[in-house]
Amino acid sequence: MKSLADLQKIRDKAKKELEMRQSADRTQVRVYMGTCGIAAGARESISAIMDELSRHDVSDVEVTQKGCIGLCEFEPIVEVQRPGENSVMYGHIGPEKARRIVLKHVLGGIVLDEWIVNENK
Numbered sequence: 001m002k003s004l005a006d007l008q009k010i011r012d013k014a015k016k017e018l019e020m021r022q023s024a025d026r027t028q029v030r031v032y033m034g035t036c037g038i039a040a041g042a043r044e045s046i047s048a049i050m051d052e053l054s055r056h057d058v059s060d061v062e063v064t065q066k067g068c069i070g071l072c073e074f075e076p077i078v079e080v081q082r083p084g085e086n087s088v089m090y091g092h093i094g095p096e097k098a099r100r101i102v103l104k105h106v107l108g109g110i111v112l113d114e115w116i117v118n119e120n121k
Contacts, residue, residue, distance in 0.1 A: 025083055027061045027106055032077040034068025040075035041094055048095035049078070052102040061106060074117045080105050091117040 031046040074091030081087040104110045
């Protein structure tokens with residue numbers, strides 16, 4: 001990088017890549033990986049999600065890691081947001097439940113009510 005123009009090109013490229021990652025047209029899966037989430041098994045959950053998506057050759061789903069949201073008693077937490085639908089937050093999600101969420105909710109559009117986080121409990 002030798003000029004302001006070079007810096008602007010780098011910035012424009014980074015902005016374009018960020019916009020692609022944050023596309024509202026894609027299903028988004030967020031795995032909360034604060035220290036409590038990691039301790040509860042979030043690494044294994046995100047690995048299972050990635051494995052299941054790969055197994056079904058799905059490439060248009062955005063999987064991201066998020067930090068702590070203060071709901072430690074529900075860790076590991078996985079959130080799914082399909083385009084045009086409300087976000088759904090699932091709690092106590094180990095690898096097998098994570099795989100089922102991919103199959104039923106992410107790919108099939110069926111919300112798994114029994115695992116939804118209810119902050120009022």
